[in-house]
Amino acid sequence: MADRERDLADCVGAIYEAAMGNGGWLGVGDRLCRLFDARTAVFRVDGEGSGLHNLLRPTTASEALYAAYFHRVDPFRAQARRDFSTGRARHVGTAKLGPEIVPEDQYLRSEFYTDFARRNGMRHMMSGMVGVRVASPLSLYRDSGAEAFDGSDLRRLETLLPHLQRALELQRRLGLQAEAASVSRTAVDALPVGLLLVDAGLGVRFANAAAAAHLGRPGAPASLAHAGPRLDGGTYLSPRHRDDAVRLRQLVASATSGGVGGSLRLRADEPDGDRPPVAVMTVSPAPATLAAEAGAGTEPFALIVVHDVARGVAPPVGMLCDVFGLSQAEAEVAVALAGGVSAEEVARQRAVALGTVRSQVRAILDKSGAANLRDLERSLATLGALVPQGPG
Structure with missing residues (x-):
């Protein structure tokens, strides 16, 4: 028995x-x-x-x-x-x-x-x-x-x-x-901005496709380095510039110990010549559910959003027509203004009167709900960040 x-x-x-x-x-x-x-x-x-x-x-x-x-x-x-x-x-x-x-x-x-x-x-x-x-x-x-x-x-x-x-x-x-995790991973990989999940020692537990692509390019301001300080010999986030590395560790330490984190701009290491791509990183505490879904365990982690500021921030003309109801000409003017060109220069490039461009600017502000050109630039930069990044 x-x-x-x-x-x-x-x-x-x-x-x-x-x-x-x-x-x-x-x-x-x-x-x-x-x-x-x-x-x-x-x-x-x-x-x-x-x-x-x-x-x-x-x-x-x-x-x-x-x-x-x-x-x-x-x-x-x-x-x-x-x-x-x-x-x-x-x-x-x-x-x-x-x-x-x-x-x-x-x-x-x-x-x-x-x-x-x-x-x-x-x-x-x-x-x-x-x-x-x-x-x-x-x-x-x-x-x-x-x-x-x-x-x-x-x-x-x-x-x-x-x-x-x-x-x-x-x-x-x-x-x-x-x-569901597979679907979530596919969705996260489709995002045009980079997402990383790191521990307090900058050990990388997850990186989506955009983060891996941006940080894997030659001359990137940070890289996903293998081996290094982690005992398991895994992958860790390594800014190229020493001061950036110190600042990033401070922000990650804040995010993983109950603080709010913060943002920093990663700089080029070489003062002269062709500068490598520049990135902005935003560091915040990672939600526990996100860490669990990534299989990262229960210890606190930081979520890092990576945005390549070397990319043009203006969204496509067609997107502005669809989102704000702009005409083709108004959308083209908005894209030109987002690139830092003055109204006078836009008028010269388009071979139209300055008054025409100013009238178009007023229409753009009205249709987009922007209070002024600076507010418009912020809206366009947000939309531009949503545009998928092409190969390379």
Whole structure:
């Protein structure tokens, strides 16, 4: 009895480990067969794009044959699907002997038994109903030379079924979370601004595509360096300019210790010649949920937003037409003004009267809701930051 109880506990543990991805379902199948003196254990699910698959046994010729044809004529499977669809709450978590599900004479005369089950040692059956979206009965079989399952076997199986049901629900939630995390990562990677999640030592736990692209360019004012001060030899954020590194560490220390962080402009290291791209970094405390979704653990982290100020900040003309309802000419004037050109220079470039440009400026301010040209520039810079950055 003590061995049975220990085997039962081991089986429960293996079920949860398999659901969380820390162990294999094949190990669960071996434990079930040992616990119930069964010839085989069956727990078939519909895999994504891979058809019907028994999680508890290795893929064999007989399993392939079942998936290809015999699942259609399996009377136990058909009855389980009917029970699940008409009375899920009543059937889930209950176990039955084979004859309680399909009469003995009907089973022995069936095509399923004659051409498949008899050849695979599936004479006596016991099954318990579980499932999240569809019926997924757990079935155990003994061959014709063994005794049929009895009431003590049923009670033991019904002890396992609630654990298997919760494990299935847990596995589904984990799968949905993984899918949501994948969608979130794709969305974050599509942002035109760089996002980094760093610890107090500037160790990088996450960087989206824009951050990796900007900081990976030759001559960037900061880089994602490998090895360095982190004990695990991972990646850390390294400003090129020493003063910037000191200031960034101060801001990150503030953000990870209850402060608010702050902003800094990363400078070029070389005083002469072609200056490398310049970036602005905004540092703030990272929300705990964001750190958890990134798999960064529970310690405090800082969220760094990286914006390449070397990029033109003016949005496309078409965007201004769509957002503010500007005419093509008004949008072109707005873009020119955002680039720092005076109204006089715009008039000269467009070969129009200065009064025309001033009239267009008044229309632009009115339609955009900007109080003045400086306010307009801030609005245009915000819109410009939303424009995806092209390659290179």
